[in-house]
Amino acid sequence: MSKDTPDTSSFKKPEQRFFGRRKSHALSDRKQSLMDDLLPSISVNLPEGDAAFDPVSLFPAAKKIWLEIGFGKGEHMAWQAERNPDVGFIGCEPYINGTVGLLSKIDEEGIDNIRVYADDARHVIWKLPDASVDRVFLLHPDPWRKRRHARRRFVNKHNLDDLARIIRPGGELRVGTDHAGYREWTAIQMSHRDDFVWQAERPSDWRIRPDDWCETRYEAKSLREGRPAVYFRYKRV
Numbered sequence: 001m002s003k004d005t006p007d008t009s010s011f012k013k014p015e016q017r018f019f020g021r022r023k024s025h026a027l028s029d030r031k032q033s034l035m036d037d038l039l040p041s042i043s044v045n046l047p048e049g050d051a052a053f054d055p056v057s058l059f060p061a062a063k064k065i066w067l068e069i070g071f072g073k074g075e076h077m078a079w080q081a082e083r084n085p086d087v088g089f090i091g092c093e094p095y096i097n098g099t100v101g102l103l104s105k106i107d108e109e110g111i112d113n114i115r116v117y118a119d120d121a122r123h124v125i126w127k128l129p130d131a132s133v134d135r136v137f138l139l140h141p142d143p144w145r146k147r148r149h150a151r152r153r154f155v156n157k158h159n160l161d162d163l164a165r166i167i168r169p170g171g172e173l174r175v176g177t178d179h180a181g182y183r184e185w186t187a188i189q190m191s192h193r194d195d196f197v198w199q200a201e202r203p204s205d206w207r208i209r210p211d212d213w214c215e216t217r218y219e220a221k222s223l224r225e226g227r228p229a230v231y232f233r234y235k236r237v
Helices: 029-042 075-083 096-109 121-127 147-152 157-166 180-191 217-224
Strands: 064-069 087-092 114-117 133-139 167-177 196-198 230-236
Touching: 029 096, 029 114, 064 075, 064 121, 075 087, 075 096, 075 114, 075 133, 087 121, 096 114, 114 121, 121 157, 133 157, 157 167, 157 180, 167 180, 180 230
Parallel strands: 064 087, 064 133, 087 114, 133 167
Antiparallel strands: 167 230, 196 230
16 A cells, blocks of 8 residues: 555445544543443453354343443433343443443442443444344434435444344334434335334324333433424334
């Protein structure tokens, strides 16, 4: 490679870049200590090479494994983990400030059934064995509002193929969004598939938040600003 030729080895295709910057502001001493001390003890360490990653090894007593893609500040994951102690949760979040938000909740509430991968969720998905996950959450993903960026949305054929592989038959994919464009995009993308069935039978099934789906700070803000969310639930068949 000449000195004038850029190194493209770390470049990603547009459809592979679904999140932007990883850190927004400096961490307090307490938050930094959580990153230094707590995170290593609950981090997901993926095997190298072609070796598969067995999630059961993280939760020997768990009856089910649930995965959250981009957990934000962790409100939903912490809420679910406290109410489902027999479920092992794997949360993936590339944003440092989001990860430390979840760590604070884990530390304060003494939650012990969450493991964290502080990077791209697809690294975990690609390593998971077939039919190894019972439920996947994708809540308020980046909508990539510009038309030319639409292919960067997480809901696309390639990622859905991967999710179909790891979700057990009878398992569930949940997608929540307050963005009208992403709502339509998701409905269209999922309508092309025969390995997921939409569980809605009436408008209220996707317009009203189910009892086992908590409201997050982000969702509350979107409602105040006049952007009601939708709640898609798809069964893996």
